[in-house]
Amino acid sequence: MSDRALPASRSASRWGGVLVTLLRVLLPVLLALAAGGLILLSFGKDPFAYYGYVVERGLLSPTGLEASITRMAPLLLIAAGLIVAFRAGLWNLGVDGQFLLAAVCVAALAPPLAGLLPHALMLLVCFAAAALVGAAWSAIPAYLKARHGINEIISTLMMSFLGVSLANVLIKIVFNDPTTTVPQTETLAVADRLARLGDTTVHWGVLLGLAAVIGVHYLMSRTALGLKLQIVGSNPRTAIHAGIDLKRLTFVAFALSAGLAGLGGAVDLLGVQGTIRADWNPAYGIAVIPLIFLARFNGWAVIAFVFFFAVLMIGGESAARRLGVPSFYVLVQVALLMLFFAVVETFDHAWRKRRGA
Amino acid sequence: MEALLTTVFLGSLLFGAVTAGVPLLLAGLGEQISEKAGVLNIGLEGMMLFGAYFGFAVAYQSESVALGFLAGGAGGVAAAAVMALLCVRLGMNQIVVGIAITLGAEGLTALLHYFRFARSYPRLGRIESLPVPLLSELPIVGRALFDRTLLVYLAVLLPFLLILVFRRSQFGLNLQAAGDKPAALDAAGVSVLGTRVAAVLLTGFLAGLGGAYLSIVGGGLFLPFMTGGAGFIAIVLAMLARGKPLWVLFGAFLFGASLALTTAMQVAGVNVPTDVIQMLPFAMVILVLVLFARHAYLPPALAQPYHRGER
Numbered sequence: 001m002s003d004r005a006l007p008a009s010r011s012a013s014r015w016g017g018v019l020v021t022l023l024r025v026l027l028p029v030l031l032a033l034a035a036g037g038l039i040l041l042s043f044g045k046d047p048f049a050y051y052g053y054v055v056e057r058g059l060l061s062p063t064g065l066e067a068s069i070t071r072m073a074p075l076l077l078i079a080a081g082l083i084v085a086f087r088a089g090l091w092n093l094g095v096d097g098q099f100l101l102a103a104v105c106v107a108a109l110a111p112p113l114a115g116l117l118p119h120a121l122m123l124l125v126c127f128a129a130a131a132l133v134g135a136a137w138s139a140i141p142a143y144l145k146a147r148h149g150i151n152e153i154i155s156t157l158m159m160s161f162l163g164v165s166l167a168n169v170l171i172k173i174v175f176n177d178p179t180t181t182v183p184q185t186e187t188l189a190v191a192d193r194l195a196r197l198g199d200t201t202v203h204w205g206v207l208l209g210l211a212a213v214i215g216v217h218y219l220m221s222r223t224a225l226g227l228k229l230q231i232v233g234s235n236p237r238t239a240i241h242a243g244i245d246l247k248r249l250t251f252v253a254f255a256l257s258a259g260l261a262g263l264g265g266a267v268d269l270l271g272v273q274g275t276i277r278a279d280w281n282p283a284y285g286i287a288v289i290p291l292i293f294l295a296r297f298n299g300w301a302v303i304a305f306v307f308f309f310a311v312l313m314i315g316g317e318s319a320a321r322r323l324g325v326p327s328f329y330v331l332v333q334v335a336l337l338m339l340f341f342a343v344v345e346t347f348d349h350a351w352r353k354r355r356g357a
Numbered sequence: 358m359e360a361l362l363t364t365v366f367l368g369s370l371l372f373g374a375v376t377a378g379v380p381l382l383l384a385g386l387g388e389q390i391s392e393k394a395g396v397l398n399i400g401l402e403g404m405m406l407f408g409a410y411f412g413f414a415v416a417y418q419s420e421s422v423a424l425g426f427l428a429g430g431a432g433g434v435a436a437a438a439v440m441a442l443l444c445v446r447l448g449m450n451q452i453v454v455g456i457a458i459t460l461g462a463e464g465l466t467a468l469l470h471y472f473r474f475a476r477s478y479p480r481l482g483r484i485e486s487l488p489v490p491l492l493s494e495l496p497i498v499g500r501a502l503f504d505r506t507l508l509v510y511l512a513v514l515l516p517f518l519l520i521l522v523f524r525r526s527q528f529g530l531n532l533q534a535a536g537d538k539p540a541a542l543d544a545a546g547v548s549v550l551g552t553r554v555a556a557v558l559l560t561g562f563l564a565g566l567g568g569a570y571l572s573i574v575g576g577g578l579f580l581p582f583m584t585g586g587a588g589f590i591a592i593v594l595a596m597l598a599r600g601k602p603l604w605v606l607f608g609a610f611l612f613g614a615s616l617a618l619t620t621a622m623q624v625a626g627v628n629v630p631t632d633v634i635q636m637l638p639f640a641m642v643i644l645v646l647v648l649f650a651r652h653a654y655l656p657p658a659l660a661q662p663y664h665r666g667e668r
Binding site: 039043140153158162165172287289293329331335336345 | 399443448450454456461465467471472593596632639640642647
């Protein structure tokens, strides 16, 4: 899918290599911000005011920074899931359905369990259930891919649409809390949610997210399973020759990826939301995808990009209320990021080839 | 259950199936052209959204439905031009660019709608239909099939035209070769890139037209994210149709019927939650994939950029 860890040319100095890498990463970001600014300008909005406000509200103000870091928790878990899938060459584009279904199931499970089980055990059951629900929702695409070679892009997307609708059905019909007017699940008491870190509003789910991304990074680069998945990702035929059970690994990669997305749903519910209203779909997953590419599947870089995106989201939400730029703008920004990533990557490729030749 | 078999119910189901099926048909045929030429167009949803917004905006401003459809097609072509430049000319990853086009179109059309129409939510008037004499008087099928706008008749004829193009014309054979063995096409002295660019732009036009139909005729208004996955369903249709236009026609109306079931049920007085019905088309796609997975076919050079001399 992309060139990873190309050995830097020996003649190039170490610092030159670092500079080029930095440029490859930052150039798409800068170009995307500039192009987005032009779009804002065409709508009669001052881009500098917008970006200034986003930075101020998402990064510089203490409450904003805490909100941004808190938002990282579900994003990081989704990102961890995507790293597994993408490195294994599988396009799991159904993370939003996996995330939302898991979140809804946890939302239904947590309030009654909170009265029955000790806190830690309740959380454990919820996490396990979320991972299972997420993984289960990827079983059909995994089967279609493994048995019939059906392109997983389409099947995961279809399952995602299906999952989002099913989540709504569950909220409105099965898990509806009769005491509220708007269809929503029973609210989890604040005392039963994930504990805060120190005096901040940040809950420990963020640490779980960080651990997941770093864990996945090492799983993929340092373990036998990770190596096998990478081989499957880069060349399935080689994998078969190497005696790797392609079908089994497809299922494993999908289950890991979707299970992590499901955990993201659990963390967002247990840490922040507490309840889910009908028609709530944050669609985090589809926005995290370009970040994984920008980071070139590297876990550490993913963390940095997720933080950047969380700031953009939280700041963007404030700006929507204050400056009248609706939060749809973040979608445009993500799309531009992806396009410029592809453009820079292509030109970089051509340039390397010419130098190598 | 008796209510389900009345003429009212069948009539409104068939009517709805055609209304919901035409955008799927147009976009699905577009995707088929593109896939034949070896370009997997994941940006189809975005192209439909562009078509829906620009089609509606122009039809509303000019009060001309025909201009609206043209603008919708042009909107789709504009999005497709990005894809043609980046994926065909520069050989970038078709999936990355496709997702970006869809996301960008979602955001951009939602923004445009917010700044221009979100306060007034204007609606178009009823579209004049073009009834076929005599046939439009038939019970049930008359109103559903023979009392529609011109675009519906053209859309239904399009698969037959495409059969001719695919089988009999040089362009059709070039398309096929560009997807099956681009190097052979190149050796025959025909530009692979040119053929693929033409295919992608044609796809954009048809998807844009489908989107414009959705907003101008289907809803009479534009709403953000109004395609709601129709573009992706169209991709599945093209995948399962194995290059045969008639299968797209058949599939589009089958899926159209499942999309139209909600309204038809309400007309018949049966109350089923909308969310349950909304799951139907997607559940059907999955079911069809599981049942007919072995029959899906995609050209060998699909999603592979062509570079002369590379193997």
